[in-house]
Amino acid sequence: MDWRVYASRVIVALDPPSGVEPIEWASRVWGSVAGFTAGFKVGWPLVLRAGAGRVSGFACKSGGLRLLDLKLADVAHVMKLVLEELVDCFDAVIAHAFIGGEGALIELRDYLEEHGAKLVLVYSMSHPGARETFDACRSVLDAVVRSVSPWGLVVPATRVEVVREVRVKHGDLVLFSPGVGAQGGEPGAAICAGADYEIVGRSIAWSDDPLSSLRSLAERGARRLAECRVDG
């Protein structure tokens, strides 16, 4: 299978390393892989260093699927204050499912809709500690997903059994899997388990040559996709 088949399912996390000019860096990284990947996500590390206005400007002039990953987890009026200068030009915004609907995610979803953006909820995370909390409270998070009806969910590439379960339970939602590469998730494994997109950060974005790092990661990902198609 051609590496580009996998690469087109990759979303690049643009968290800048120390010591770079953040928007120049993001533009250079995105510029070098944009044609091969599905989109990018930016979060607090870029917003803090570049400022809301410049991040919004970067999103407005960039193509692809643009995710704003602030992992929002506050009451509704604070989340709206935070989004004020940022929401335009992003296609979707990531918030935590565990904050619940009323007074939080329901208002956020409606606010995003007014601004032409979609809501993506963190259903679980990629670090080891997520097992003790997110996984242990699955039925509670399922109820939030049903009552809030987001567009998509974030499910960890480091634990593909969670991806598989969520694909069955919430079949109609778009699934994003972070944790591929530096955090240990094998490229292709989450897509094989039912994810729509895999999110890759440092192993592409912090590379001296992002396109060649994407390509070598995508070659492994494409082999995996080919295998899981055969396995069924």
Next chain:
Amino acid sequence: MDWRVYASRVIVALDPPSGVEPIEWASRVWGSVAGFTAGFKVGWPLVLRAGAGRVSGFACKSGGLRLLDLKLADVAHVMKLVLEELVDCFDAVIAHAFIGGEGALIELRDYLEEHGAKLVLVYSMSHPGARETFDACRSVLDAVVRSVSPWGLVVPATRVEVVREVRVKHGDLVLFSPGVGAQGGEPGAAICAGADYEIVGRSIAWSDDPLSSLRSLAERGARRLAECRVDG
């Protein structure tokens, strides 16, 4: 009871309204109530509008207990990237208990310790939706609190039964209660239930005359404290 007895247990949330110069606004509000209250908390709304460097500068020249309420809820390496330019001059940083210890809160606690700051965890929140999630997963959150050993916890002033329960279960921790005022929590009720501090935002900080708004809120709070001391 003198209103100042209650006021000295108040932490003012400095989330700027639209259309103000954020640091000038924060300095003016804090300047007018600093002598009477315990401290302030700032979060994303101020950081986004003023930038990390200026918020850090504001904290460095301000007295009182200084809380950085970013409600962090990400993997360890992202939380550290976010704090890089912000952590100095804050006494404590707020993160979500829900993200779990390993790969997240344990690394964060150690990082804060190196920077002379303490960790405060969100145990529950003040909006109605928090009942479906935080409250339903209490035993999971209790286990995180025991394994991470934070300095303090955030418990909602809008549901004092949660404050009462946490005071018994985690007696040695400092308890902060947000949701007083605009969100409906009655001043004094959370302290009566065992909180150490009540966090008040808009009803003081967005007032044309913050000190007189503090005073009238604190008069109600002090009456409540007097009552609960008598009730036991």
